[in-house]
Structure formats: C-alpha cells, structure tokens
Amino acid sequence: xxxxxxxxxxxxxxxxxxxxxxxxxxxxxxxxxxxxxxxxxxxxxxxxxxxxxxxxxxxxxxxxxxxxxxxxxxxxxxxxxxxxxxxxxxxxxxxxxxxxxxxxxxxxxxxxxxxxxxxxxxxxxxxxxxxxxxxxxxxxxxxxxxxxxxxxxxxxxxxxxxxxxxxxxxxxxxxxxxxxxxxxxxxxxxxxxxxxxxxxxxxxxxxxxxxxxxxxxxxxxxxxxxxxxxxxxxxxxxxxxxxxxxxxxxxxxxxxxxxxxxxxxxxxxxxxxxxxxxxxxxxxxxxxxxxxxxxxxx
Numbered sequence: 001x002x003x004x005x006x007x008x009x010x011x012x013x014x015x016x017x018x019x020x021x022x023x024x025x026x027x028x029x030x031x032x033x034x035x036x037x038x039x040x041x042x043x044x045x046x047x048x049x050x051x052x053x054x055x056x057x058x059x060x061x062x063x064x065x066x067x068x069x070x071x072x073x074x075x076x077x078x079x080x081x082x083x084x085x086x087x088x089x090x091x092x093x094x095x096x097x098x099x100x101x102x103x104x105x106x107x108x109x110x111x112x113x114x115x116x117x118x119x120x121x122x123x124x125x126x127x128x129x130x131x132x133x134x135x136x137x138x139x140x141x142x143x144x145x146x147x148x149x150x151x152x153x154x155x156x157x158x159x160x161x162x163x164x165x166x167x168x169x170x171x172x173x174x175x176x177x178x179x180x181x182x183x184x185x186x187x188x189x190x191x192x193x194x195x196x197x198x199x200x201x202x203x204x205x206x207x208x209x210x211x212x213x214x215x216x217x218x219x220x221x222x223x224x225x226x227x228x229x230x231x232x233x234x235x236x237x238x239x240x241x242x243x244x245x246x247x248x249x250x251x252x253x254x255x256x257x258x259x260x261x262x263x264x265x266x267x268x269x270x271x272x273x274x275x276x277x278x279x280x281x282x283x284x285x286x287x288x289x290x291x292x293x294x295x296x297x298x
Contacts, residue, residue, distance in 0.1 A: 027176075028227050031169040034180035035162050035223040041187035042216030043209055044195065059200050060264030061283040066193020067252040067260065068287025073157075073190060074118075076288075076295050078245040082114035082238055114242040121246020125149055128247075129254070146255040147201035150194055151211060153247030155218045160240040161187075162222025170226070182294075189290040191216065197256055200263065 132145040161183050169176030191212060198208035260283070266276030 027169050027173075030173060030176060031166040031223050031227060032220060034169065034176060035165050035219045036217070038161065038165065038180055038183045038187060039158070039213070039216035039219055041184050042191045042194075042212040044188050044192040046209060056263045057279065059196055060260045061279060062193060062196030063200060063256050063260035063263065064280050064283025065189070065287040066197050067256040068284035069190045069193050069291050070248040070252040070256070070287075071284075072288040072291035072295075073186075074245040074249050076292055077186070078241050079114055079118065082117075082242050082245075114238075114245075117239060117242035118246040118249070121243040122250045123246075124243070125153065125247040125250045128152060129250075144201040146251065146259060147198050147203060149247060149251040149255060150197045151215050153244050153251055154190075154194055154212075154215050156240055156244035156247065158216060158219035159222035160244065162219035162224075163226050163236070163240075164222075165219070166223040166226035185294050186291070187216070189287065189294070193287065197259075200259060 129145050129149055132148045136145065165176065165179050165183060168179040194212055194215075195208055198211060199205055203211070260280060264276050264279060266273040
C-alpha cells in the first residue's frame with residue numbers, strides 16, 4: 001500500500017481535490033466503500049469454518065502459512081515500500097532545490113528510518129506481550145497473548161491501508177479502484193492466517209471471525225482521518241507501517257511459529273519429525289509465495 005502513497009503525495013501536496021462539495025462527497029463515499037470491501041477479506045476464514053483446532057496438522061499448516069505471510073509482508077512489501085518512499089521524498093527535495101549537501105544524519109532523522117521504527121515496533125510488542133501474559137496470570141484468560149498481538153498488529157496495518165485508499169481516491173477514481181483491488185488481494189492470505197491464529201488461541205470459530213472482521217473494519221478509521229482531516233495525514237502511514245511490521249515480525253517468530261510447532265511436533269521417530277518439519281516448511285513457503293505473487297501486482 002505504501003506505493004500508492006508514493007504516487008499520490010505530489011498531487012495531494014498541490015491540492016488536487018474535487019473542486020466542489022459534490023465531488024468531495026463522491027470521493028469520500030468511494031473511498032469508504034472501497035475500504036469496506038477491502039475489510040471483507042477478513043472473513044476469508046469462513047472457508048475453513050468447519051475445521052476445528054483438534055485437526056492439529058491442518059491448523060499447524062495454517063499457522064505456518066500465517067507466519068510466512070506475515071514475514072513476507074514485512075520484508076517483501078512493507079520495508080521495501082517504506083525505503084522507497086524515503087527515496088521518493090529525497091528525489092522530491094532535489095527537484096525543488098531543497099537538497100542539503102550536508103550528509104550528517106540527526107538522531108531525530110534516524111528515529112524516522114523504517115528500520116528504526118521496525119525495531120521500535122518489536123520493542124513495543126514485547127511490552128504488549130508481557131502485559132497480556134501478566135493479565136493471563138491474574139486470571140483474565142479471555143484472549144491469549146498471541147491473539148492480542150495479532151489483532152493489534154493487524155489493526156495498525158489496516159489503518160495504514162485505509163489511509164492509502166483514501167489518498168488514492170482523492171487523486172483519481174482509477175488509482176483508488178486499483179488500490180482497493182491490490183489491497184484486497186494482499187489482505188486475503190494474511191486474513192486467512194489470522195483466522196487460524198485466533199482459533200488456535202482458544203477462541204470459538206464465530207468469535208474469531210467476528211473479531212477479525214472488526215479488526216478489518218478499523219481500516220475505516222484511517223480512511224476517515226485522511227478524508228476529514230486532510231491529505232497531510234496520509235504521509236503518517238509511512239510511520240505506522242514499519243511499527244506494524246515490527247509487531248508482525250515479533251508475533252510470527254516469537255508466538256505463531258512456536259504454537260505451530262507445538263500443534264504438530266511429529267511422532268517419536270526421526271522420519272515423523274522430518275515429515276513435521278517438511279509440513280512446516282511447506283506452510284511457511286506457501287505463505288511467502290502468496291505474498292510475493294501478490295506484490296507483483298502492486
């Protein structure tokens with residue numbers, strides 16, 4: 001989604017909006033409806049509604065699929081586009097003669113780097129993980145640590161997606177429609193994995209679908225922010241995405257993969273352990289492959 005922000009930042013800065021209130025209303029309706037359609041990818045888990053966590057190998061595969069999709073989202077989608085946005089901003093400054101030839105980087109600039117924000121996101125989610133574990137120890141076991149981290153990271157990602165969709169529609173309808181289609185395709189495999197994470201964490205299938213759908217609808221917040229508070233807020237997505245990426249990376253490596261390994265440890269013999277590892281690699285690989293194929297459309 002960051003690529004959409006890159007394409008639209010110059011027209012938005014120049015004030016290219018609908019010239020009338022009617023035009024703005026049409027843009028706003030299209031952006032909100034497009035964001036809603038993107039959020040419907042969150043109910044992809046209905047395809048596996050009849051399966052239960054007792055089918056451990058299937059759910060382990062879906063958990064690995066989710067982890068692979070999250071890691072691919074971080075390294076194939078979010079970080080490259082975040083650094084691409086920085087390069088775009090640098091070129092923009094050069095075009096307008098504002099390039100500073102002093103290459104010293106201030107601490108404030110460093111904190112705004114996508115890599116630094118990703119590390120900050122990891123640290124924040126470590127703290128959130130500790131809080132949810134502490135609450136669980138005190139008897140509040142309604143939502144596991146893995147499920148909580150997954151929902152928070154997904155919500156941040158969805159807010160940034162909503163911002164990109166609104167900003168795209170404020171440029172032109174064609175770019176807006178293209179952004180919605182790419183976003184929906186991008187979200188589909190990830191939301192399928194999210195459903196597996198939530199159900200494996202002890203939530204009922206209906207509750208997992210409901211929470212995933214509500215999390216998908218959080219994207220409307222990002223859309224509304226850009227529509228009603230102005231185009232300048234669209235640029236804030238470049239800070240939100242790396243933070244979400246840090247959460248997704250921590251959750252996939254520290255939480256989801258260990259749960260998948262516990263769900264499908266393999267039998268006591270070496271061949272059964274090797275088969276369990278092969279199933280895990282297949283799940284991870286399929287998640288990565290899906291996100292990489294979708295990234296080609298962006």
